Amino acid sequence: MQYLPEKDYDLPCIDLLSLIFDSELAWTQEDTVLHAEAAIVTNHVTKAEARSWTQRLAHVWRNRFGIGEHGPGKNVVLCASSNQVFLPLIFYSVIAAGGVYSAASASLTPSELAEQMEHGGTDVIVACPETRETVTLAARLCGIPLSRILVLESMGNKRSLSTVADGEDNLMRSMHKLDWERITDAETLEQRLICLLYSSGTTGPPKGVMISNMNMVSEAILPQYMIRAYLARRKDADPNFSFDYRTLAHLPAAHVAGCQGYFSNPAIAGGPVYWMPKFNLPDFLKYCESLKISYLSTVPPIYLLIAKSPLVKDQFKYLVHAQSGAAPMGSELQTLTQKRLGCFVSQTWGLTESTGGFTTMPWDRNDLTGSISPILPNTRVRIVGEDERDADEGSRGEILIKGPIVTKGYFKDPEATANAFTAEGWFRTGDVGLRKNGMFYIVDRKKELIKYKGLQVAPAELEALLLGLEKVQDVAVIGIPDPDGSGNELPRAYVVMGTGPGSLSAEQIKAHVKSNLAQHKQLRGGVVFVDVIPRNASGKILRRKLREDAQRESRRQGQAQPKL
Structure with missing residues (x-):
C-alpha cells in the first residue's frame, strides 16, 4: 500500500x-x-x-x-x-x-x-x-x-x-x-x-x-507551505495574531539539519538565525529568552535537559512551536517537555538522504502517542516486510520513501546507490516503523533491532521507558552476544545518572523494566553506568561505539557471562 x-x-x-x-x-x-x-x-x-x-x-x-x-x-x-x-x-x-x-x-x-x-x-x-x-x-x-x-x-x-x-x-x-x-x-x-x-x-x-538543488528547494518550501496554512488559520481565528520567525542555531551545522535548517529554511520563513558557537545550557536558555526565540528545532538529549534541569524557568515564553528530530522521542518525555516549554512539541523524522525532515506536524495539531507526524506534501511512503511486500496496517516493516526531497544516491558509490533503492525507485530507509490509526511510528533502525530467541527488541522502546525515570539523564541500549553461543542478543542499558542526592541501582533499573515490558525485553545484558552517551553531531546514539566497547570488555573478562 x-x-x-x-x-x-x-x-x-x-x-x-x-x-x-x-x-x-x-x-x-x-x-x-x-x-x-x-x-x-x-x-x-x-x-x-x-x-x-x-x-x-x-x-x-x-x-x-x-x-x-x-x-x-x-x-x-x-x-x-x-x-x-x-x-x-x-x-x-x-x-x-x-x-x-x-x-x-x-x-x-x-x-x-x-x-x-x-x-x-x-x-x-x-x-x-x-x-x-x-x-x-x-x-x-x-x-x-x-x-x-x-x-x-x-x-x-x-x-x-x-x-x-x-x-x-x-x-x-x-x-x-x-x-x-x-x-x-x-x-x-x-x-x-x-x-x-x-x-x-x-x-x-x-x-x-x-x-541537489531540487532536494533543497523542496525541503525549504514544502514545510513552509504547511506552516503558512497554519498561520492563516490562526489569523482567521484571531485577527490580532502575528508571528515573527526567530530561531537559535545551537546544534553543529555540519549535517543536513544545519545546511537545510539553518542556512536555507529561515531565509524562506522570514526571520533571523542567531548563532551560538556551540551548545551550553545556560547560554541557550538566556538566548531563548533575550532573543525572543519563536521556533525551536533540536534533538531529544537537549529536550531531556530542558525537561529535567532546575535552570529552566520561563525562558521559552516567546516560543510558538518546537520540533524534535534525529531520534525518536518517547511520549513521556514529549509530555514533560511540553509542560516546561508551554507550547506543542512535534516530532519529525528523516535522514540525510531525505534532505532532512520527511514528516512534519501542523503546528495546531498535538499528538502525544509518540508518532513521527504526517508525511510532507509531495512525498510517498510504503511499509514493507522482509519479502518487500506491503505490510498490513499496524504491522511493522521497513519504511520506503519517494519524493522530490530524496537523494539520487551516494557519491562515487554506484553499488551502495543500487542497494539503497528498489527496482521501482523506492529508497530503503533502514528504519522499521508502522502505521496505526492514521499515524506513523518509528520502531527502530533495522540494523539496530536486538534479536532474542527469535523475537525483536527495539532499543528505542527501552530507552524511552528508562528516560521516564526521574534520576536518569540519558540512556542508550544495545544488544550484546549471549556468551552461551546461542546467537541470541541480550539487551544492555548504558545509563547516565543525574547529579544530586539519591540514585538508582542496576537492580532497580532492571526491576523497572521487568514491571513494564515483556519477558524478552529484559536487560539480560546488564546495566552499565557511564558519564556520557556517545553521540554524533546530530545527536544520534553511536551504538557502534558502544558495541565495540562491549566487545573489548568481553575480551578482557574472558567472555564471562552477564548476570541474569
Whole structure:
C-alpha cells in the first residue's frame, strides 16, 4: 500500500539561491537580518548584505581557486568549522561559483577528516581557528597544499577568511562579484549536485549523500507551505495574531539539519538565525529568552535537559512551536517537555538522504502517542516486510520513501546507490516503523533491532521507558552476544545518572523494566553506568561505539557471562 500526504503542491522550477535571494516565496525583505551572533546581535548580515557577500566570495572561489571553472557540480569545498555567522555565506557562495559544498564535523580526527576529503575529492578546505590544526594535518595526509586551506573568523565582530599559507584575507580582497546561474530547467535542478553530506555512520562507514538543488528547494518550501496554512488559520481565528520567525542555531551545522535548517529554511520563513558557537545550557536558555526565540528545532538529549534541569524557568515564553528530530522521542518525555516549554512539541523524522525532515506536524495539531507526524506534501511512503511486500496496517516493516526531497544516491558509490533503492525507485530507509490509526511510528533502525530467541527488541522502546525515570539523564541500549553461543542478543542499558542526592541501582533499573515490558525485553545484558552517551553531531546514539566497547570488555573478562 502506498501512503499519500494530506495534500500536494506545485513546486516551482527555481534554484536554491534564486529562491532565497530573488523569489517572492521567501518572506524575508532586503533589510531582514538573515544571520546574527547570539551574543553580539550587531554582528549580523542582512539579506541584501548576504547577497553581496555571496557574489563577492563566489568571484574568489572561481578566480583564485578555480571552483566551477570547468563546469558546475565538480569542485568540492569542504568546511570543518564550529558555528559562525558567515558560515552560511560560505555555503551560498560555493554554490554560486558552481561548486559543491561539503561539511565535516569539527570533532573529527585528522585521519577521519582525511578519509572524507579523499572520498569527496576536496579542492579547498575552510576551517575555523579551533579546527585549523586538525584540518592542516588532514590536508597533509591528502596532499592538499596550505594555499588551499582557509580559516574563517566571523564571531566577536571579526570578519576574515585567511589563507593558511600566507595569511591573506580573502574576504577583504573580494571586491569583484560573480553572479550565480539562474536555473529553471527541471531536470537540471533535479540532477545538479550542490551539497555533499556524509551519513552519520552509526551502523557502518559514512557514505557521501548527494543533494541537489531540487532536494533543497523542496525541503525549504514544502514545510513552509504547511506552516503558512497554519498561520492563516490562526489569523482567521484571531485577527490580532502575528508571528515573527526567530530561531537559535545551537546544534553543529555540519549535517543536513544545519545546511537545510539553518542556512536555507529561515531565509524562506522570514526571520533571523542567531548563532551560538556551540551548545551550553545556560547560554541557550538566556538566548531563548533575550532573543525572543519563536521556533525551536533540536534533538531529544537537549529536550531531556530542558525537561529535567532546575535552570529552566520561563525562558521559552516567546516560543510558538518546537520540533524534535534525529531520534525518536518517547511520549513521556514529549509530555514533560511540553509542560516546561508551554507550547506543542512535534516530532519529525528523516535522514540525510531525505534532505532532512520527511514528516512534519501542523503546528495546531498535538499528538502525544509518540508518532513521527504526517508525511510532507509531495512525498510517498510504503511499509514493507522482509519479502518487500506491503505490510498490513499496524504491522511493522521497513519504511520506503519517494519524493522530490530524496537523494539520487551516494557519491562515487554506484553499488551502495543500487542497494539503497528498489527496482521501482523506492529508497530503503533502514528504519522499521508502522502505521496505526492514521499515524506513523518509528520502531527502530533495522540494523539496530536486538534479536532474542527469535523475537525483536527495539532499543528505542527501552530507552524511552528508562528516560521516564526521574534520576536518569540519558540512556542508550544495545544488544550484546549471549556468551552461551546461542546467537541470541541480550539487551544492555548504558545509563547516565543525574547529579544530586539519591540514585538508582542496576537492580532497580532492571526491576523497572521487568514491571513494564515483556519477558524478552529484559536487560539480560546488564546495566552499565557511564558519564556520557556517545553521540554524533546530530545527536544520534553511536551504538557502534558502544558495541565495540562491549566487545573489548568481553575480551578482557574472558567472555564471562552477564548476570541474569
